[in-house]
Amino acid sequence: MTDKKLTKGNIALAEGAIQAGCRYYFGYPITPQNDIPEYLARELPKHGGTFIPAESEIASINMVLGAGASGARAMTSSSGPGISLMQEGLSYLAGSDIPGLVVNIMRCGPGLGGISPTQGDYMQAVHGGGHGDYRNIVLAPASVQEMFDLTIKGFELADRYRMMSIILADAMVGQFQEPCRLTPDHPVVMPDKPWALKGRDGKKPKLLKSLYLGPGEQEQHNLELKKKYDEVRANEVLCEEFRLDDADLMIVAFGTPSRISKTAIRMAKEEGLKIGLLRPITLFPFPEQQVYRHSERIKKILVVEMNTGQMLYDVKINAHKDAKLSFYGRPGGGIPFPDEVLAEIKKALE
Amino acid sequence: MNKVFGRSECLTDTPTHFCPGCTHGIAHRLVAEALDELGITDRTIGVPGVGCCVFLYHYLSIDVLEAPHGRAPAVATGMKRAQPDRIIFNYQGDGDMAAIGTSEIIHAANRGENITVIFINNSVYGMTGGQMAPTTLLGQQTTTSPYGRNFQTEGYPIRMAELLATLEGVAYSARVSLHKPKNVIQAKKAIVKAFEMQINQMGFSMVELLSTCNTNWRVSPVEALDVIENEMIPYFPLGVFKERTGKDFL
Numbered sequence: 001m002t003d004k005k006l007t008k009g010n011i012a013l014a015e016g017a018i019q020a021g022c023r024y025y026f027g028y029p030i031t032p033q034n035d036i037p038e039y040l041a042r043e044l045p046k047h048g049g050t051f052i053p054a055e056s057e058i059a060s061i062n063m064v065l066g067a068g069a070s071g072a073r074a075m076t077s078s079s080g081p082g083i084s085l086m087q088e089g090l091s092y093l094a095g096s097d098i099p100g101l102v103v104n105i106m107r108c109g110p111g112l113g114g115i116s117p118t119q120g121d122y123m124q125a126v127h128g129g130g131h132g133d134y135r136n137i138v139l140a141p142a143s144v145q146e147m148f149d150l151t152i153k154g155f156e157l158a159d160r161y162r163m164m165s166i167i168l169a170d171a172m173v174g175q176f177q178e179p180c181r182l183t184p185d186h187p188v189v190m191p192d193k194p195w196a197l198k199g200r201d202g203k204k205p206k207l208l209k210s211l212y213l214g215p216g217e218q219e220q221h222n223l224e225l226k227k228k229y230d231e232v233r234a235n236e237v238l239c240e241e242f243r244l245d246d247a248d249l250m251i252v253a254f255g256t257p258s259r260i261s262k263t264a265i266r267m268a269k270e271e272g273l274k275i276g277l278l279r280p281i282t283l284f285p286f287p288e289q290q291v292y293r294h295s296e297r298i299k300k301i302l303v304v305e306m307n308t309g310q311m312l313y314d315v316k317i318n319a320h321k322d323a324k325l326s327f328y329g330r331p332g333g334g335i336p337f338p339d340e341v342l343a344e345i346k347k348a349l350e
Numbered sequence: 351m352n353k354v355f356g357r358s359e360c361l362t363d364t365p366t367h368f369c370p371g372c373t374h375g376i377a378h379r380l381v382a383e384a385l386d387e388l389g390i391t392d393r394t395i396g397v398p399g400v401g402c403c404v405f406l407y408h409y410l411s412i413d414v415l416e417a418p419h420g421r422a423p424a425v426a427t428g429m430k431r432a433q434p435d436r437i438i439f440n441y442q443g444d445g446d447m448a449a450i451g452t453s454e455i456i457h458a459a460n461r462g463e464n465i466t467v468i469f470i471n472n473s474v475y476g477m478t479g480g481q482m483a484p485t486t487l488l489g490q491q492t493t494t495s496p497y498g499r500n501f502q503t504e505g506y507p508i509r510m511a512e513l514l515a516t517l518e519g520v521a522y523s524a525r526v527s528l529h530k531p532k533n534v535i536q537a538k539k540a541i542v543k544a545f546e547m548q549i550n551q552m553g554f555s556m557v558e559l560l561s562t563c564n565t566n567w568r569v570s571p572v573e574a575l576d577v578i579e580n581e582m583i584p585y586f587p588l589g590v591f592k593e594r595t596g597k598d599f600l
Contacts, residue, residue, distance in 0.1 A: 024432055050431045055457035059424040062417065062454070066397070066428025069415045070436075074428065092418045197413040197429070199393035199436050207407045209416040 004179035009147045010035035012180045013103060013167065014043070016151030017075055019184050022101070023049035024074035026063035028056055028082060031115045032171040033105035036077045057082035061089030061102070068093065068100040069208050071196025073155050077103035079171075080113060080121060083129075090164055091130030094225070095210025097195075099158035101151070102136075103167040105174035108333045116333025117171035119255060122310035125168045126283045133222050135229045137165040137236070138283040140254040144178035150281070152184050159191050161232055168283060170306060172256040172335065238281035239290055247276030249349055250294050252315050253304040254280050257336060261304050264341035275345055283311070288318040295320040302348045304341055305329045324348075358382040360391045360411050367405060371564040371571025373528035374402055374470065378409050380534070381441070381468060384541045385412070388549065394437040397426045399446035401477045403470065406441055420451025423458035426465045437548055439466040444485040445475040448508050455514070462519030462553035466544045469510060469556055471525075472563035473582065480566025484508045487581055492566070507585060511558040515591035521553035524590040527560040529578035533588075540590070552594050560586060 007015075014036045017025070025040040041051045054060040060076040067074035078086065083104045093100060104125060108118035125138045137157050139150040147169065154165035197206055212218040240258075243265060244250060251261045258279040265275045278294060280287050291314075295301060301323050303312045308331045316325055328344040330336045357363065361382035368374045385391040391412060398406040400419035407414035417425040422440040430438045447455050447469055458465065474492055475481040482495040485507050489498040499507075515523040522544050526537035537559055544555035560582050564574035 024428065026428065052427065052431065052461075054424070055453055058421065059427075059454055059457065062421040062424035063428035063431075065417070065421075066415070066425040066430075067432040068428070069425075070429050070432035072432040074432070088418055089421070092416075096416065197395050197415055198433060199395055200411065200413055201392050205407070205411050206413045207415075209407070209414070211404060211416060 003183070004181050006177050007144055007180040007182065008035060008175065008177045009144045009169065010105065010174045011039055012144045012148040012182065013151050014039040015182050016148040017101070017155070018043060018047055019182070020073060020152040020155040020188055021190050022073040022075050022155060023047060024067040024072050025049070025076065026052045026054045026060040026074070027076045027078065028054050028060055030079045030082045032107055032174055033077050033079050033103065036103060057085040058089065061086040064100040064102070065089055065093055065098055068098040069096070069197050071193040071198065073159070073190070075101040075103065077105065079105050079107045080109045083121060083124065087130035090136065091132050091134060092210055093164050094130070094134035094136065095132060096208045097162040098208060099162050099164065101154050101158055101165050101167065104169070106168065106170045108331070114333050115171065117256060117306060117335060118331065118333055119170055119257070119306040119310065120331060121168065122283065122305070122307060125166050126286070126314070134225060135163070135284055137161070137163055137232060138168050139165060140168050140281060140283050141173055142255050142258050142279065143173070144176070144180045146281070147173060148180055148182060149185065152188060157236060159193070161228055162195070163228070163232070170255045233285040236282060237285045237287050237290070239287040240277070240279040240281060241290070242277040242279065244276035244278065244294055244298070246274050247298050248274050249276070249300040249302060249345060250298040251275060251277045251302045251304055251345070252280070252291065252311070253277065254283065254311065257304040257306055260336050260338055261341055263338040264345060267338055267342050268345055273345065273349065280311070286314050286318070291315055291318040292320060295323040299323050300348055301325045302344055303327045304336060304344070306335065307331050358386045360386045362409055362411050364408050366409060368402065369565040371562060371574055373561045376528050376534060377468065377470060377559050377561065378406070380538045380541050381439070382410055383538065384545055388542065388545055390437045390545065390549065393435070394439065395429060397422045397429065397438065397440050399440065399442040399451070401443040401446055401475070403441045403443055420446050420449070421454055422446070423451065423454040423463070423465070423467065427458050427461070427463050430463060430465050434464070437466070437545065439468060439545070441468045442470070443476065444469070444471045444473065445483045448484040448510050456517070459514045459554045459556070460517045460519045462521070464548055464551055464553055466548045467556040468541065469558045470561045471510070471558050471586065472561040473507070474563050474566045476563045476566055480563070487585055509586060511556065511591050514556055519554050520556070520592050521547045521594040522555035523592045525558040525560065525586060525588050527578055527583065527588055529560065529562070529575040547594070552597065
């Protein structure tokens with residue numbers, strides 16, 4: 001355990017970005033993610049990197065676009081209102097096949113909302129946000145260690161598929177402290193990016209764009225994007241399966257609610273109840289097959305979220321047709337207690 | 351016979367999509383000539399905004415990145431910081447820069463980003479069909495100011511070159527015109543000067559080019575040149591509003 005250090009989630013994420021080779025951060029202040037820009041403003045220059053306090057989140061994401069198109073690993077971070085402003089840029093990044101990383105340390109909304117933890121931005125991150133037919137890779141850390149590891153993973157996936165990765169964490173995961181290994185668990189490799197714009201250098205000029213006006217060109221582009229997204233769906237699903245083998249009920253939860261649910265599951269075991277947990281780590285690609293496979297046997301599913309029911313719909317469309325779904329959600333900064341989840345487990349088992 | 355004038359290597363042999371009478375094509379040619387003469391074509395990346403300028407990559411033989419509407423200065427910022435030895439320029443219209451992109455242009459200029467901005471001011475949104483822009487002249491009729499621009503309801507035309515010249519980060523800000531051969535020669539000099547500022551790492555440089563949009567102005571190409579002379583220049587005076595001579599940062 002000596003190689004672990006007590007670390008705050010946001011700091012682990014920021015250090016993970018540096019370890020991933022990210023040298024460009026652009027961002028605008030917003031609570032509860034300010035530890036990230038503050039850490040990187042201090043640390044990036046020590047690694048020859050660049051930190052720009054951008055004039056807005058709109059500018060931040062477009063700076064990511066410019067640095068990403070140059071072939072660099074670049075990122076920004078924000079929370080609800082700022083992430084909304086970035087949706088235009090995210091759409092352009094997707095349309096132009098430019099990789100990068102966006103961090104959303106979720107605060108509650110809509111509107112200015114509050115600064116308490118929530119998972120109200122699931123739909124925005126996973127099912128769109130910006131205009132057009134596109135997807136982002138969405139990673140949902142549930143621990144400080146995952147804030148570090150999934151940030152590195154996010155950059156690697158973004159580069160591999162030339163897509164944007166979003167780290168979608170609630171404010172709880174961003175703010176709490178846990179022991180964390182602050183070195184990558186595998187060597188970080190910077191891939192070649194022959195598509196990056198660096199000036200033509202005597203060769204044929206290169207172009208990154210998202211405008212397709214010719215007959216059928218845009219449809220062709222969308223179909224090529226879909227091919228890429230299908231590849232991500234087939235190869236990159238990550239999820240944790242906890243005590244599912246003999247479970248009579250499966251909880252599906254990500255982020256903080258997954259940890260609260262684990263406590264509830266342990267409490268339930270003391271009462272002789274066999275409950276398991278499926279925790280999606282990637283929200284896109286969603287563990288569709290895992291939900292289906294487990295729900296073939298476990299017919300009762302309880303979805304626990306810190307919102308009024310968003311991931312619920314992804315569980316619903318992937319669950320076996322005979323599965324019985326229930327939902328427990330605490331929106332607007334409410335955090336479910338383990339005994340509340342246990343009560344919901346019992347209700348669902350009736 | 352000596353060849354005294356030819357097409358720049360940087361300028362592709364492609365007929366432009368611009369309307370007959372539009373001066374965009376001249377602006378493209380001047381940029382191409384400047385890049386070739388300065389010997390920077392191979393290491394230049396163009397970042398056009400949204401509008402008639404978006405097809406820059408058809409006409410200039412350089413790497414090009416399309417930016418979202420108004421965001422080109424932020425995109426160029428990210429690009430320049432990631433590769434400071436490359437030459438990065440924006441090519442924006444007046445709707446793009448002076449309306450939706452005012453925040454991005456002002457802050458890129460104020461940070462003194464070492465980029466060059468070619469700004470086409472033709473007083474309307476060209477590509478979308480001639481709607482009123484922040485640069486539309488008082489009294490000018492457009493599809494969205496059918497009774498003529500009224501300062502009491504639509505405010506006044508924005509003078510971007512003068513506005514940006516007030517910012518400390520700006521190394522060069524000039525307004526030129528493309529309506530007469532003499533002015534085209536001056537415009538070329540200003541564009542070369544702006545790129546030289548970037549090469550010499552002096553900071554942000556911008557050239558505003560008064561340009562025709564005869565289609566949306568509903569006049570002939572020749573009449574459009576007179577519109578620049580008689581209507582635009584009296585409100586948008588030509589000149590250099592800021593020129594940094596040394597690295598005399600505060």
